[in-house]
Amino acid sequence: MPADFDVIIIGGGVIGLACAHALSADRSVLLVEQHDLFGSETSSRNSEVIHAGLYYPPGSLKESLCIEGRKRLYAFCEQYDVPHRKTGKLIVAPSADHPALDHLEQKARGLNIPTERLSREEISEREPNVRAEAALFSPETGILDSHTYMLRLQQEAERQGALLMKRTRYLRGKAENGLWHISLQTSDGEFRVTSERMINAAGLHSHDVAKRSGADTSLFPRLHYCRGHYFTYNGKSPFNHLIYPLPEKDLAGLGIHATLDLGGQVRFGPDTEFMSDHSRVYEVSPTLKTKFCRAISSYFPNVDVSQLQPAYAGIRPKLSGPGESTQDFVIFRDNRAEAASLLHLLGIESPGLTSSLALADKITARLSTET
Ligand SMILES: Cc1cc2nc3c(=O)[nH]c(=O)nc-3n(C[C@H](O)[C@H](O)[C@H](O)COP(=O)(O)OP(=O)(O)OC[C@H]3O[C@@H](n4cnc5c(N)ncnc54)[C@H](O)[C@@H]3O)c2cc1C
Incomplete structure (x- = not known):
């Protein structure tokens, strides 16, 4: 049976929205966000700085995605009229x-x-x-209106046909016959959808969402x-x-x-x-x-x-505790044999806002090689 969606994204912060924007260009996408507003957790509680990319460990995703993301973000702000300086x-x-x-x-x-x-x-x-x-x-360092940025990502994703649902909580998912069978909680009750792929972009809740998908989070970085x-x-x-x-x-x-x-x-x-x-x-x-x-x-x-x-x-x-050396962003492919494709995005701290468009491109490329 064909899946209801090619991809489901859990989490409507800036990373989930950027992924929905990138992936909806040629796939059917469902994004679910538990709160009344998109981006109401970490994505609206930051410095709104577009970082140049000076600080991060050589060769890290933080470094390369920040530098590429910064260029993409300035261009996006110009193209879609997002206030920035x-x-x-x-x-x-x-x-x-x-x-x-x-x-x-x-x-x-x-x-x-x-x-x-x-x-x-x-x-x-x-x-x-x-x-x-x-x-x-x-x-090269600058500032932007992150709320307008997220609104534009949402509008563009929707224009390309993505379905973005607020007040919708991911409860659990089970992989069967190459598909994710997913239960969602909405104000109208619980309902189910199927998807070929899943992206865990749940930010502070990444490990909780992973557990709800049956992952063994003892194998994850803390x-x-x-x-x-x-x-x-x-x-x-x-x-x-x-x-x-x-x-x-x-x-x-x-x-x-x-x-x-x-x-x-x-x-x-x-x-x-x-x-x-x-x-x-x-x-x-x-x-x-x-x-x-x-x-x-x-x-x-x-x-x-x-x-x-x-x-x-x-x-x-x-992903690093007090006194520990800084850790990179982690894109963790869930390799359980029975699982349909699932990517967990872990430790997306600063410069996540700056990196968002480049990270979304990377995820899109990863999913394309798995088809
Ligand atoms: C203090 C601070 C300052 C920062 N300053 C900068 C900066 O100046 N420049 C920069 O580039 N970056 C900065 N960052 C980093 C940037 O804010 C983050 O990297 C980025 O916002 C992460 O976005 P996200 O989408 O991964 O997470 P979030 O914005 O947290 O989004 C995750 C979403 O998932 C949803 N969710 C979770 N579980 C479920 C579920 N079961 N069902 C449905 N939805 C669910 C949550 O409700 C949430 O909205 C800063 C971060 C902090 C904390």
Whole structure:
């Protein structure tokens, strides 16, 4: 019997939506999202930065997909009228010959990512409120309106015939005779569909969705939740560009940085807080102000504490725990003999937003070789 769909995608965050957009060009696609809105978990709780691709381990998916994804994303924003701006960013260092800054500069050169080394005087000219001895300017870094981006992915996927369902929860799936038999929970009750292939793009719930598909998740890399908080800074922006300190050890985070939104409002964050459980608590405690102030004042000495307001938090789905070296994105092919094709996307933390179109292309290519 033919399947109802060629592909079912579990999860309507930016990655699921980008996959639906790419795959619906020549396949029948069903995407299910449990919430009332697409992209209401990690995809709407981030810095909305289009990363240049400077930071990631050589040869990693994070590096290649970020660089390719950045180019694709700027082109997509132009084509589909998604508000965005190539703001450029400064990565600032406390000493003129800081080895970590030298390392980033060399890496950028090797990857053909344009950067410019700035002295203390040049920093003061461009950013009078920033104090640093040296900086690397990355002109390719930018910001985008991630909500409009996701809306355009949704609209284009639907225009190509994809069925995108909100308020629909994936309950379980069983592979039989080369097809996935899937149970979904909607407000009208439970119903079943069949699909030839399945993509697990469930973000923080990736391991839960895998279990519901019968996978042995003890074979998967362990999933750690790592929260990042943001504070907004009231009033006129003290900066003209995004300002980043040097990244944290083990790349747990990129350091508490200053980003601008498209309206010119500054926000600081995210910090890194590994969570002891998998609760999705997004509260931002005002007591974090002291920690934020200390970090920010290292490059913005005139920070006015009274202008910092708790804003929002996001949770990174990490495959590395505290103190462990950073892990790459994982595209895990479920190899159970009886299974129809199933790809689990694991650990899609930053730069997932920047990488989304390139990752979706990679998934499309993977599925094509399996036909
Ligand atoms: C603090 C922070 C800052 C970041 N900053 C940046 C940045 O500046 N630039 C950048 O490139 N990246 C950034 N990222 C990374 C980026 O946000 C993520 O990589 C990206 O949003 C991941 O998207 P996703 O679709 O995989 O996950 P999600 O957005 O979490 O989507 C998964 C979806 O699956 C749904 N789902 C789960 N289980 C089920 C089920 N059983 N049935 C139906 N639906 C289900 C969920 O409801 C959810 O909507 C940041 C991340 C964080 C946390």
